[in-house]
Amino acid sequence: MKHRAIARKVPRRARPDAEAVSILADDLPAPPDAAIAGDGIDAMVEDAHRRMARALRRFRRPAVRAGITESPLGRLLVAEGPRGLLAVAYLDTPGAAAPLEALRSGYDVIEDSAVAVRVREEIDRLLAGDSAPIDGHPVDLSLVAGDFQRRALAHLRRVPPGAVVTYQGLAEAIGAPSGQRAIGNSMASNPLPVYVPCHRVIRSDGAIGNYGGGVERKLSLLRAEGFEIGPDKRLPPQAVWGHRRSHIFCRPGCAAVRRASRPRWMIFADAEHACGAGMRPCKLCAPA
Amino acid sequence: MEPDGNFPLPPPFDEAVRRHEHELMRYLMRTTRDREDALDVFQEMWLRAYRAWPTLASAEGVRPWLYRIATNLCLNRSRDRMRRARVIAEDAPEFVSETSSINGSNEAVVHLRDAIAALPSKQREAFVMRKFGGLDYEEIAAALACSPESARAGVYQALKKLRAAAGG
Numbered sequence: 001m002k003h004r005a006i007a008r009k010v011p012r013r014a015r016p017d018a019e020a021v022s023i024l025a026d027d028l029p030a031p032p033d034a035a036i037a038g039d040g041i042d043a044m045v046e047d048a049h050r051r052m053a054r055a056l057r058r059f060r061r062p063a064v065r066a067g068i069t070e071s072p073l074g075r076l077l078v079a080e081g082p083r084g085l086l087a088v089a090y091l092d093t094p095g096a097a098a099p100l101e102a103l104r105s106g107y108d109v110i111e112d113s114a115v116a117v118r119v120r121e122e123i124d125r126l127l128a129g130d131s132a133p134i135d136g137h138p139v140d141l142s143l144v145a146g147d148f149q150r151r152a153l154a155h156l157r158r159v160p161p162g163a164v165v166t167y168q169g170l171a172e173a174i175g176a177p178s179g180q181r182a183i184g185n186s187m188a189s190n191p192l193p194v195y196v197p198c199h200r201v202i203r204s205d206g207a208i209g210n211y212g213g214g215v216e217r218k219l220s221l222l223r224a225e226g227f228e229i230g231p232d233k234r235l236p237p238q239a240v241w242g243h244r245r246s247h248i249f250c251r252p253g254c255a256a257v258r259r260a261s262r263p264r265w266m267i268f269a270d271a272e273h274a275c276g277a278g279m280r281p282c283k284l285c286a287p288a
Numbered sequence: 289m290e291p292d293g294n295f296p297l298p299p300p301f302d303e304a305v306r307r308h309e310h311e312l313m314r315y316l317m318r319t320t321r322d323r324e325d326a327l328d329v330f331q332e333m334w335l336r337a338y339r340a341w342p343t344l345a346s347a348e349g350v351r352p353w354l355y356r357i358a359t360n361l362c363l364n365r366s367r368d369r370m371r372r373a374r375v376i377a378e379d380a381p382e383f384v385s386e387t388s389s390i391n392g393s394n395e396a397v398v399h400l401r402d403a404i405a406a407l408p409s410k411q412r413e414a415f416v417m418r419k420f421g422g423l424d425y426e427e428i429a430a431a432l433a434c435s436p437e438s439a440r441a442g443v444y445q446a447l448k449k450l451r452a453a454a455g456g
Contacts, residue, residue, distance in 0.1 A: 024447060042310070
């Protein structure tokens, strides 16, 4: 108890030392501390690196490479992860910030122009009629919000250029016959436009419908892929209906089209595109 | 990325680590005065920064933002330590009186720290960043989301209170 009494007797305000006095003399930064030497700091940083690497490993986010490019479709943000392309975003649309936010919260985003340059070249080739580079580019649907949207988008990857499906047909194809509105929403929030071809989904009445990147972009893409769409923004009269299972294509009004199940139909720009996709003409309506 | 482009992101985390780790370690050593403490705070600071990285809007302000995290961690730590020391003082008087009587000048520094910890948080952060981090008022203002004038006023007020506390 004697010691305690001594400890209490030390006055709180006593003896400011020389260093404290100099620190309080002015508002300039305190001079460097001679006791803290440069090589000592280097060694500490080394030491800290080892400890940090261990701690960071537990919650490190995967890395993605991202860049911006001026494409014929406008200014695009592009991001690619180890498993494939994660995001393509039209930067002039109202929702352009969303994909970047989604990327940043789940990934370490590293700026890399090479990814964006490659995507621009692939889009150039698509618009020139060659879709092979885009079809062959692996995509990663991790940024897709839910299972329904993932199924819809995965299904769409199988619709070739020069063909489209309807919202209704796509809904039925993934087992949600009354889900055409949900399909519309899924297309609008597609994180990978062009690469997951949500521009190849149109309305059942033949109008091309809306597009997340604006109708004009949907028009240029569909036109580049072979659809001769006029100012009425509807499918051209030469469009034909091809059946996935039977590999037969028909005129829109053919009895076979009305009979066969809707989810299996794709609409081709014309007979030539249908033949190109390995289909043969219907003997009833003779579309070619 | 176009050469002139304005990619709307702060630099990658690892680049920021490389760029700022030495000065921050020096700063932490300066404020904690203890190798183990500095290493602990250093690690915690970077882990926090890593977690919060997605919320950073741009490259500007990364440095002051890191200083702010470091400063808060140090100040919290010294506050916790004081609280602990008080508990120890009551439970084990021998130990405390022995150490405090060995080194009187340390005690003065402890008092200064004590007084710093008692400052209002904004003045406290501004003062420590200015004095031990050597940040200019623009940077302190960025870290505290205030104007440079207000940062300067904070340091000034802190100095006034600390001088009074030191009895000078």
